[in-house]
Amino acid sequence: MKKQWIRLGCGLDISKKTFHGCLGGYTQESRFIVHAQKKFANTSSGIIAFLKWLEKHKQKLDETGSLPFQLLLETTGVYHEGVLFAAHEAGVAVCLEVARRVKLYLRSIGQESKNDKLDARGICQMACERKFQLWKPFSxxxxxxxxxxxxxxxxxxxxxxxxxxxxxxxxxxxxxxxxxxxxxxxxxxxxxxxxxxxxxxxxxxxxDQVLAERLNPIIESVLGLGLFTALTIIAETNAFSLITSRKQLASYVGYDIIENQSGNKKGKTKISKKGNARIRSVMYMGALSVIRSGKGPLYDLYLRVRHRNPKAYKKANVAVQRKLLLLVYTLFKKRERFDLEKYTLKTSKDMKVVAPN
CATH class of the missing domain: 1.10.287 (Helix Hairpins)
Incomplete structure (x- = not known):
């Protein structure tokens, strides 16, 4: 009996010299089945061969081209970029996922062993089960x-x-x-x-006149934000093109809050630091500029955190970093410059700020 597919996916496990491809999908019986696997050289000719192989087998499974399909890659430094760009230029629905999430997924499906073939199979199953945002190249x-x-x-x-x-x-x-x-x-x-x-x-x-027109007012009006800091944020996020919320941005940079609490146990609450370290590096310098200036709503935020815990300098600095980053995101999305009356932190109006000793 011919298999009735309901969705398809292809996973790639990529290394410096080679990459392993796995094409499979889910049937109407909700079973994941691998259709084909093959190893390719991570070269121009190998990538072309892969795209032909993918098109050939995908055509066999979905003659009408109506089934949902994703090609999923995990980030591997720069070794994935050749396949990524080639697949996008060929019109393939290609997606990119960070290695940490792929690792956690493989662990969740009970995959203990590790080799290229097994990893490609697991990534293929992940591509079939989850909906990812399509990757788009930067300008x-x-x-x-x-x-x-x-x-x-x-x-x-x-x-x-x-x-x-x-x-x-x-x-x-x-x-x-x-x-x-x-x-x-x-x-x-x-x-x-x-x-x-x-x-x-x-x-x-x-x-880039379009970028300069949007970014110049923000740099001029936000205290602690220099040109290279702002450009690093824009360059590392592709001008926030794939960021849809403040929460997503905080997670992307590693400012998302990780709690450690269960029952009567109360561990330390901290940021994950599992994001773009390059942005965190420049935000640290921006926060220092704010703190040294001794003025502005972001400095008031710093004082409030220090007032709650005078020894928590790092926590206060990180709070300023996070708020500064989210402020840049909001202003850039709204195409606005910083308005002190509009963006002054609400709590600063009613709370008495006491400078730390």
């Missing part, structure tokens, strides 16, 4: 901004390491003059590269 300008901003951050981290090494060498009794001179030359060259890169980033930003 070329956003990709260039993101790449330049990430490189800038990497250069800054390298410069900090060199500064620390030079500091240690200056206080060392055994470090040679040649080593110190080498550190100084490297630091000077690094600073030169950073300045040139920042100039390039500003040029990219100014070329």
């Amino acid at each position: 070329d300008n956003i990709y260039q901004l993101r790449s330049a901003l990430r490189h800038r951050k990497s250069l800054i981290n390298s410069r900090v390491r060199l500064d620390n090494q030079l500091h240690a060498a200056n206080f060392s009794k055994t470090a040679s003059k040649d080593v110190k001179a080498s550190y100084k030359r490297l630091i000077k060259q690094m600073e030169k590269e950073i300045k040139a890169l920042e100039k390039h980033i500003v040029e990219l930003y100014e070329q």
Whole structure:
């Protein structure tokens, strides 16, 4: 008897050199069945072969093209990008999921063993069971901004390491003059590269007039928000194109609250930190600017958290980070600049704010 399929899916487990594809679906009896599996080279020719293989087998299962179908990939650094872009350009309904959620799903269906074939099968089943948001590529300008901003951050981290090494060498009794001179030359060259890169980033930003018109009023009106902080937020979220709510944004960046409470047990409440660390890094610096300024509604928020617990500096800093990020999101979506009267925190009107000692 011919199987009656009700939905189809394809899962890919991708590594540096190869990727394993699994095509399957659910029948009318609510049974998940694997139709075909194959291993491909993670190269241009291998990706083309995969797309042909997928089209061939999908046509066998769904001649009319009416059944729901998703191609699901998990994030793997940069190794998934070749298949991702090629599938999107070929018109395939391709979706992307973070590795942590895939891992939790595989555990939920009782998959204990791990290999490429089993992982592809599990991802295929996940694609059949759940509805994912279709992946869309960023604009070329956003990709260039993101790449330049990430490189800038990497250069800054390298410069900090060199500064620390030079500091240690200056206080060392055994470090040679040649080593110190080498550190100084490297630091000077690094600073030169950073300045040139920042100039390039500003040029990219100014070329995108639509983005500049929406972002400039926010940067000018929000205290603690610098150009590179704002651009990092925009570049890492594709201008919030896939973000539909403040809660989703907080989770994406890792500011979602994790509670640890059961019965009489009351553990620590903390943020998950399982999101985009690049955005959290720049938000930390933005929060520092707010706190050092000593004014504004976000600083009032900082004081309220410190007033409840004078020792909770980090918690107060994170609260400012989260509020600043959500404020940028709201203003960007509404195409507004910051209005102090409209966005002043409600509790600041009635609560007496006491500065921490």
